[in-house]
Amino acid sequence: MAITASALLLPQQGWSRIINFEQDDIGYGLNTDTKEATVTNLRNISSTANIPDSLVYKNAVYKVTAIGPDANYRNDRIKKVVLGKYVQVIDSCAFQGNKQLFSINIPKGMKVIGGKSFQDCYALESIELPEGLEAIRTFAFYSSGLKSFHIPASVNYLGVNPVRDTQDLDTITISAANPYFKVVNGVVFSKDGQTLLFSGAGIAADSYTIPDGVIRVAPFAMRNTYKVKGLVLPASVRTLGDEAFCRMGLKTLHIGAGLKNIGECCFGYCPDLATITLDAANPILKLVDNNILSKDGKTLLIVVAQNAEYTVPAGVETIAPYVFYGMTKMTGINLNDVITIGECAFYHTDNLATVNWVTKLQEIGRMAFQYSGLTSIILPPSVRAIKYQAFTSCSKNTKIVLPEGVKEIATSAFYGNKLVKEVRVPASATNLGESIFYYCDSLQKVILPDNLTYIPKQTFNHCRALKEINYPASLREIGRSALTDCPITNFNLPETVEVIGGMAFENTKIGPEITLPPLVSVIDEFTFVDCKNLKSVTTSPNLKEIKEAGIQYNTILEEIHLNEGLLTIGRIGLAGNYKMKSLTIPSTVVSVGSLFVRSNIAQKDLIMLPATPPAPNGDVTDDARYDIITLHVQKGSLEAYKQHPIWGKFTKILGDAGVKPEFMDEPTVVEIYDITGRRLPEMTPGTVNILRMSDGSVRKVMVPANCR
Structure with a gap:
């Protein structure tokens, strides 16, 4: 029996003293105030997990009362769980992704089944929930293997569809004594019948009419009930939650007179929907050519599945979120009078190749065309905003034309457009997000506007064909990883540049000689790492700090010219530059990080001009290189370096720094x-x-x- 323990205080436990404890390969958190134990880790268990009723620690008995969050997250090895009799809570994601779990007992004292606690437990076909259970939280059995599901009379709380996407679930029952919920024909409702809560994905009804009296349909209520081909909403239904009927097999839909609120993606990814009818008495909706619009005709809300090209009805100014989501057969669209495209409006329209971009269009919403089949993106002059991931992963797209007038290009807007070769960013684009062109693998040329002051983080990261880029005259900052993994050679930065972010030029081909702009005061972490053409680096006169791995592993780098005024060099700051034979550290340096000249395999000389040995944070080089590198210091500092516990490790220390040998040429x-x-x-x-x-x-x- 293996037992280990450690202690900490957890604020969520009211600052109780919690002991981390392990016994029989199971991790626990022991609350010393309540004498209760929570299972925190089952990942070392194979096949069967036996959770004891209690355990003993320092002569005190702790009842095991809970399975903690993520306790066995995605551990495929456990097939059976036996819970002790005192367990009251199975917390969120406790057994999520346990694909082989087929058996678990739920003790009589169980109170709460947490959110996603059994998500993706495909082998779990049945579970017996005891009387006394009070809450089944959101998505508790999401995409599990359940074939039947019984809700006890004691349950007073049901989260959002606890059995979401359970494809084989065709039987749901509820104890008749339950005062809060009821089931009618396999569908769960509030006891008063006003809220439709959920059904199993395996419901077999060919057509389903929501009972009259239902006012609201909860989010995800009938998502993925692909066997249902027809749906009728009575006049009583006013509100539909997000994704309430998403991914259904619907062919026909009737909307009653009372519907007022339609949640996002409510009918998303219904690829067979062919006919929509609407009660003419509905006061806020209207039907136009099999499309549901707002009464004023300005917002497109629901459309039937499209198999070719589609024209937005005249007068529509807004396409609501998710309207065309998953219409994989649609090939083209004419936007007509559209001004705003909502979030995910064309998400996963895999074969949408062409868009007639109209001159009224101003805003393209978040993820609007993500994973679409667009072959070119030539935006009109009217566009002002391209939101987050608007065109992410348009893998067939070959061209991007951004109009003069666009002001916002948000984070990851064109991430993963792998066939685009050239991009010009207009001067009007003053609000740029991060990672805009990340992973545009074929991008070869970038034209940036003269007024651009900041290249955001990861803008061109992994653009592995990018060789040509201009640096605007007003540029002040290059963000972290902005040009990582780009084969650019150009480092002609303007003198206005003040900040170069970490990893900005990692794995590039800048060189062979670079000089930092005079206003740069810091070389950030990993800024110049693995620069394959780099032979010489000259720092700026105002440089104060070189951070960890600032100039590292440049395999042909021969020279680093450091400025007087430099104060600190970080850990491995100048390490792994294989061809550098000599390095001079300015007199102003006061501290160096550990191993700052490690693995400089050609280095023979380290010239230290500081009169006082800089404070090193550990060894400054590999142990073997203390015998290879000659340390040169000023004559008056020779003894101080020799007596230093780190600098004194060098076998050969000479007091000749600053003395010009006769054979050396006068510096130019x-x-x-x-x-x-x-x-x-x-x-x-x-x-x-x-x-x-x-x-x-x-x-x-x-x-x-x-x-x-």
């Missing part, structure tokens, strides 16, 4: 700056010129005003 001027850090094309008379020299040093020179 590499760059010229004024005292504000602005780069100059040449020496400027009458002022102080700051010179960056080829040996990494910096000199200040006053040029006389009469010097030409």
Whole structure:
């Protein structure tokens, strides 16, 4: 028997002392105040999980009262669970994804079955819920293998469709003594009959008429009841919840006079819906050519399945969310007078190849065309906003034309458009989200507007064909991973750039020589990693910090010229640059991270100009390289370095730093700056010129005003 324990305080337990405890490969949380135990981990169990009634810890008995959240999340090995008699709660997702679980006993004291607790338990065909159970929460048995389902009289709470998408569930029963719920012909209602709550996906009725008196249909109520071909909504029905009839096998639909509110995706993915009728007395809806519109004709709400091209009725200004969701046979659409396209309106229209983009269109909603079959996206000048993931994963699309006038291009708008080769971002687009062109694998050329100040995070990440990009003259910031994995060679950044985010140029082909803009003060984490063409890096005169792995694993990098004024170098900050033979650390550096020059396999010399040994956070290189690299320090600092517990590990330490050997050439001027850090094309008379020299040093020179 294996037993381990540790302690912590959990605020959700009212700051009770919770002991993490393991016994017989089962993890528990022990509440020392209530003397109750919660099962927290069953992932080490195979085949059968036996949950004890109680256990003993330090002579105290703890009753096992709960199976905690995610306790056995997606553990396929357990086939049977035997619960102890004191278990009262099975918490959310406790057995989610346990695909082989076929048997579990529910003890008489059980009070709560948590949300998604048995989701995707495909082998679980039956379960006996005891009297005394009070709550079955949302999606508790979602997509399980249940064939029958009985709700005890004691249950007073049912979450959103607890048996959602249970394809084989054809029998639902409720104890006649239950005061809150009833079942009629396999469909569960509130006791007063005013709310239709849910049915099993396996309901076999060819046509279903909702009973008169029902006022509302709950979300997901009859989702995936694919055997139902006809549906009639009586005059009493006023409200339909989200996805109430999504993914049904409907062919006909009748809407009564009372319907006022239609939830999102209510009739989404009903690919066989051919006929819609509407009670003429309905005060807020109207029927036009088999389409349900708002009474004023401005909003398109429900359409029949489309098998070819479709024209939006004249006068419609808004396509409601999810209207065409899953219409996989639709090939084209004429938007007519549409101004706004709602969220997911054309989601998964796999064969929608063409859109007649009208000049009134202003907003394209979230995920509106995600996973559609569009072959080109040429947006009209009227468009002002392209929302989150509007065109994500349009894998057949070959062209993107963004109009001058568009202001917002939201996060991941064109993510995964893998066939697009060129993009021009208009000057009007001032509100750009992250990852807009992420994974556009064929993108070769990008034209950015001159007024752009920020390239957001991951904008061109994984654009593995991108070789040509311009950097706008006003650019100030390049976001994290903005150009990761792009084969770009251009690093001609404007002097306006102040911030380069972490990983921004990781795995690119910039080089062979780069110089950071003068206003850059930090090299962020992993900024210049695996730059395959990079041979030389010169930092900016205002650089203060190189963070972890800032310039790392550049296999042909030979030179790094660091500026005076640099203060800190992070962990592995300059490591793995295989061809670099020598490195000079400026006199201003006060701290270096561990292994900051690790794996520089060609390095023979490390020249440390700081008079006081910088504080290292652990070893500065590999153990073997202390015998290979010669440490050069200033003569007056020789003893301080030798006596230091880390720097003193170098076998050879010389006090010759700053001494120019006779054979060395006089360093040449590499760059010229004024005292504000602005780069100059040449020496400027009458002022102080700051010179960056080829040996990494910096000199200040006053040029006389009469010097030409």
